[in-house]
Amino acid sequence: MSSFNDAESVTSRRxxxxxxxxxxxxxxxxxxxxxxxxxACDFLAGNPQEMAMPEYVRTIQRALEPDSPSYYAYGRPWRGAIESVAAALSDRLELKLDPDDVFLTRGAASGLFLALRTVIDPGDEVIAFSPPWFFYEAMVLGESAHMVRVPLSEEKFDLDVGGLAQALTPRTRAVIINTPxxxxxxxxxxxxLRELAGVxxxxxxxxxRRIYLLSDEAYARILFDGRxxxxxxxxxxxxxxxxxxxxxLLAPSQRAGYMAMPPTMPAREKLRLALMAGSLGAGVAPDTAMQRAMPELERLSIDVGALERRRDKVVRELRQMGYQVASPEGTxxxxxxxxxxxxxEFCDWLAERRVYTLPGEAFERPGYFRISLTATDAMVDRALPVFREAMQVFNRSAVQGVVE
Ligand SMILES: Cc1ncc(COP(=O)(O)O)c(C=O)c1O
Structure with a gap:
């Protein structure tokens, strides 16, 4: 018999x-x-419900073919990918990015990990706007730092820059923003954004001491209405x-992404070295095939127009049923x-009818629910009558006090 408590001794406190x-x-x-x-009508997460784009699959197949003995070697991330990403991102953001300031990562989460690991000390505070992405807090705690929340406004989810100013302390090292x-x-x-920068x-x-902004731009290319x-x-x-x-590309398990610093980043040369060291040792860079595919992947995208049409339809129908819903500008x-x-309770009722959504409680925002538009049109058509019935049942119960 061991004399210590396994549950407490197996892992670090952090x-x-x-x-x-x-x-x-x-x-x-x-x-x-x-x-x-x-x-099943799966509106749970941003997951594919249909086969991946054939051009996406073919691009990865082509990139899988080794073209030299060093294809599988240890080495620096592939310069061809870095340069094409720097050029494409510079165009999209209208910023002149230096390829030396672009770091290939295994998606946005891996970039967040790298940035936090590079600038955070134990005991630092990291501010996130609430609702935050699900895993910010676990990542911040993983660096032995504390997460402080600043709520976004009701209805429009605007940044509360005054609230942020009050939450900043001498221990604040980073702020995480997610746009879209x-x-x-x-x-x-x-x-x-200008006001935020001033504060x-x-x-x-x-x-x-420099406060860093970690800008989670995972949805930067899922924008509607010509934004x-x-x-x-x-x-x-x-x-x-x-x-x-x-x-x-709606293929989140095929890990690939990048992190970039603007040319105006203070102490850029020093950070470059730190980030390079951090990304080499920690398995941050994508696998070779994904790196080789990147120049082509930069040119591909799911059909955002189709997503926008689905948004319009679902928003219109939900509003007609009596739901209050803002029309998303992106994501x-x-x-x-x-x-x-x-x-x-509301989402459980929907789930009993095989319509799966996430309750606002998962986002620190009870009183709301999230619908992922990555569901198919057929799922949308099956779910709309269920959303309608839910509104009728719960409205009636608000008057009568019971849900049948
Ligand atoms: C806001 C936000 N940030 C980051 C991520 C993680 O993205 P990735 O798959 O690129 O790591 C997600 C995925 O759902 C997200 O919604």
């Missing part, structure tokens, strides 16, 4: 707290509904931009209000 933070989310993500049932925002679909306008610049001066991506790096030089192919998601405050 891993334990990160696991606890992630468990809160997995409670909702892993409820194991029968997603394989032919009638999951789950609301909000794309932050330039005036809010971060003066707090950095006051603290005598173009505006990165906060245009206004705040100390910004790490985190990008991913997971969303643009895959709708984030309507639930007709009752308890979104878990």
């Amino acid at each position: 891993t334990q707290s990160a696991m606890t933070a992630a468990a809160g989310v997995f409670r909702f993500l892993m409820r194991q509904p029968d997603l394989t049932h032919p009638d 925002h999951n789950p609301s679909g909000r794309v932050y306008p330039e005036d809010q 971060l610049e003066s707090a950095s001066q006051r603290n005598g 173009r991506m505006v990165t906060p790096a245009r206004y705040y030089p100390a910004t790490f931009m985190l990008h991913s192919y997971s969303k643009t 895959f998601y709708l984030f309507p209000r639930t007709p009752i405050p308890d979104a878990v």
Whole structure:
């Protein structure tokens, strides 16, 4: 018999707290509904429901063929990918990026990990706007830092820059922003980004220590109504931009993305070395085949027009049924209000009818639910009558006090 408690001694305290933070989310993500049932309507996550684009598959097949003995060798990330990404991102963001400031990553999450690992010390504070992406807190805790939340506004999910100013302390080392925002679909306008930059610049001066902005731009290419991506790096030089192919190509398990710094990043040369060291040792770079595929992948995208048409249809129908829902400016998601405050109860009711959505409780925002538009049109058509019935049932129950 061991004399110590295994549950407490197996992992570090920082891993334990990160696991606890992630468990809160997995409670909702892993409820194991029968997603394989032919009638299942899967609106849970930004996952593909149809076969991948043939051109995507062919690109990876071509890239899998070794073209030299060093194809599988240890080595620096492939320069061809870095240069094509730097050129494409410079065009999209209207920033002149230096290829030496682009780091290939295994998606946006891996870029976040690299940025946090590079600039955070134990005990630092990292501010995230709430609703945050599910795993920010676990990642911050994994660096022995604390996550502080600043709520986005109700309805429009605007940045509360005044609230951020109050949350900043001498221990604040980083702020995480996500635009286009999951789950609301909000794309932050330039005036809010400018204001944010002003507050971060003066707090950095006051603290005598740089506050970094980690800009999670995973959905930068899923924009509607002819919008173009505006990165906060245009206004705040100390910004790490985190990008991913997971969303643009709707193939999130095939890990690939990149992180970039603007040419205005302070102490850029020093950071380059630190980031290079961090990405080599920690398995941050994508596999060779994905690196080789990148120049082609940059040119591919899922059909954002089809996504936009699906958005229009679902928003229109939900509004007609009486749901309050903003029309997202980007991302895959709708984030309507639930007709009752308890979104878990509401989503459970839908799930009993094989319509699977995520309750706002998974996003620190009860009273809302998230619908992923990556579902098929057939799923949408099957689910709409269920959403209609839910509105009728829960409205009636609000009057009568019972749900049949
Ligand atoms: C806001 C946000 N950030 C990051 C990620 C992770 O992206 P990746 O698959 O590129 O790591 C996701 C995926 O859902 C996301 O929604």
